[in-house]
Amino acid sequence: MTVSLSHVRNFLCLFLRVRHQIVSRFEEEMTRRGHKGLTVRLFSSLSMIEDGMNPAELARLRGVTKQAMSQTLTALSDARLIRQMSDRHDGRIQLLAVTEKGKQALADGLEAMQVLLDPAGAIADEAFYRQLTGILEELGN
Structure with a gap:
């Protein structure tokens, strides 16, 4: 199958619009709930932290550099969402x-x-999610 530049543009425009809507709605909802500044990126990292994990493990899990992590x-600590402490046995390890x-x-x-995925407030219906999941699975193969 030959993909035209027009198809690529249309796909990218749709992808970026859907991404923007999801990110915007999530961040607006978090602001409404008292978590102003908690971006999807920060929330994603926060959700992957297990107590006792070190920053290098989290960086590997997120697929980012230690510097980016x-x-x-720092942003999560400044917001008082996490705390960083020294390991009792090796003070060099955070x-x-x-x-x-x-x-x-x-x-x-x-x-x-849940609000984003709720059919009453959903960005798209279940058929759209199935179709998008199928496309993403195809791209992954």
């Missing part, structure tokens, strides 16, 4: 823990996602 962790405020942000984020 350091910036993310460990991460989600704070109570961070746990509340995670709970609120899950509820915000």
